Amino acid sequence: MLKFFKKSSAKKESLMASEKSAGRARFHSLRVQDITRETQDCVSVAFEVPEKLQEDYKFIPGQYLTLEQEIEGEKVRRSYSLCSSPLDGELRVAIKKVENGKFSTWANTELSVGAEIQVMTPEGNFYTPIKEGQKKNYVAFAAGSGITPIYSIIKSVLEVESESTMTLFYGNQTSNTVIFKNNIDGLKNQYMNRLEVHHILSREDQGSDLLKGRIDGGKCESFSKKFFDPKKVDEYFICGPESMINGVNETLKTLGANSKNVHFELFTSPLKSGPVKAKTKDTESNKVLNQVTVILDGEETHFDLAKGGFSILDAALDAGADVPYACKGAVCCTCRAKVVEGTAEMDMNYALEEEEVEEGFILTCQSHPTSKKVVVSFDE
Numbered sequence: 311m312l313k314f315f316k317k318s319s320a321k322k323e324s325l326m327a328s329e330k331s332a333g334r335a336r337f338h339s340l341r342v343q344d345i346t347r348e349t350q351d352c353v354s355v356a357f358e359v360p361e362k363l364q365e366d367y368k369f370i371p372g373q374y375l376t377l378e379q380e381i382e383g384e385k386v387r388r389s390y391s392l393c394s395s396p397l398d399g400e401l402r403v404a405i406k407k408v409e410n411g412k413f414s415t416w417a418n419t420e421l422s423v424g425a426e427i428q429v430m431t432p433e434g435n436f437y438t439p440i441k442e443g444q445k446k447n448y449v450a451f452a453a454g455s456g457i458t459p460i461y462s463i464i465k466s467v468l469e470v471e472s473e474s475t476m477t478l479f480y481g482n483q484t485s486n487t488v489i490f491k492n493n494i495d496g497l498k499n500q501y502m503n504r505l506e507v508h509h510i511l512s513r514e515d516q517g518s519d520l521l522k523g524r525i526d527g528g529k530c531e532s533f534s535k536k537f538f539d540p541k542k543v544d545e546y547f548i549c550g551p552e553s554m555i556n557g558v559n560e561t562l563k564t565l566g567a568n569s570k571n572v573h574f575e576l577f578t579s580p581l582k583s584g585p586v587k588a589k590t591k592d593t594e595s596n597k598v599l600n601q602v603t604v605i606l607d608g609e610e611t612h613f614d615l616a617k618g619g620f621s622i623l624d625a626a627l628d629a630g631a632d633v634p635y636a637c638k639g640a641v642c643c644t645c646r647a648k649v650v651e652g653t654a655e656m657d658m659n660y661a662l663e664e665e666e667v668e669e670g671f672i673l674t675c676q677s678h679p680t681s682k683k684v685v686v687s688f689d690e
Contacts, residue, residue: 322399325359326466327368329439331431334607334688335634335644337378338363340401340429345421348404348489352455353418354393356402357429369396371466372437372459372547372573375403376430376636376644381416388413389636389644391459391549391575392432393490395466401429404489406455430634433644434459435663436575438545440466445473446544451525451558453481453550454489459575460549461490468501477538481510481525481550508537525550527557531565540565548574552660576641576660600679604631605650605687615679622654622686623674633688638675645674652684 340357348354359367374391394402407418421427436459448467452460457480464476482488488509498505510521510529520532534540546562548555555574562572599614604626611631615622623645626633636644643661649670656676659667674686 323364325364325368325396325399325401327370327396327432330370330373330435331366331368333431335376335431335433336366337428337430338366339426342421342423342425342427344402345423349406349487351407351418351487352404352489353421354402354404355417355421356394356400357427359401366431367401369401369432370434370437371395371440371462372575373432373434374436374459374642375401375432376642377403377413378428378430379413379416381412384412386413386416387636389433389642391434391436391462393458393461395462395469397466397469404455404458406489430636430644433642434575435643435661436547436549436573437463438573440470442470442472444471446471446475447538447542448474448476448545448547449479449538449543450476450547451479451481451530451550451554452548453525453554454487456549456551456575457489458549460547461494463547464494464505465497468497468504475504475506477506477508479508479510479525479529479533479537481512481554483512484514485509485511506537508533525554525558527561530558530561534561534565540567543567544571546572548572549576552576600681601683602626602679603651603683603685604629604633604647605685605689606631606633608689617678619678621657621675622672622677622679622684626674633674635675640673640676643673646671647674647686647688648672648690650685650687650690652679652681654679654681654684654686 343358344356346354369392374389376387376389378387390403390405393404394400405414405417407414450460467474467476498507510525512524548558559572598617602613602615604611611629613625613629615625623635634644636642640658640660649672654672654677656672658676659673662671
């Protein structure tokens, strides 16, 4: 039988952060305190946070943790969104097993309570400030495990902002694959006048064509005609596969949504994780070397980087710099840094806001120098 999140009789201190940490993300060894089976292929994992690390692990609803574990002799890093509300004082992520997923398979089949895992401090930009006295109308779209950060946001908004409302459109294959179904139902009963939930199932008939299939741009437009008025929505959240995000995002724009109020996050990387090896063909272009300096915790690491070769992140790691990273797929934002001298360009970007790019921030896992000398700082 599936279980709800366990509740302790002792009130835990809130882990709510008012703003994103200005410090660099760091790993600490944390003990697994609880593992709850949410669905057949998904577990939620809670970590024990020692008192001395309470400040380090405060987070904003919508952020994620990067976990590192040695599996079959290989250090594997993966990022998972926090599904708990920081108001509960609990640090919990949901890990859905994916096909050929080394970390997710291990977590769903071998991870046990009491084990210790390297856990990076919270990161991520998928959030909006949640404040007492604020009165907003939120609309969220999620598919599959994309519910994870949105569940944390919903729970926190309903508890903190007593006059705000939330409408959730949640897509899954069947009712048996709905992550946090009982928890969401519980919130709906508790906040029946402020939380509206619509389940959209692709392989199960609910008696309504509107709630059958997958969430896309067309569904979003139909929902806007029946369930929400775009003119009265303050914030949108979208989390799921790339096709869903693109479809819903474009439709919301046509409905008049301000792009600054539409927050989205991919739950999977569009690229396979891991370093991209430099081209080995001996051409004049990749003989050109760029001088790169990486600044981390005030210390500089210098190396040369061939045009068309490694990313700045992989080259920095190869040079011995302990720079932060997770997905290496332009999604998680863990490797974010600022170009303080010279220029660089990104292959892809699914994490940085336009304002951040304009200020000179890059995803180093996707970046290559475009000037003879480049200085990149992880301390900004």
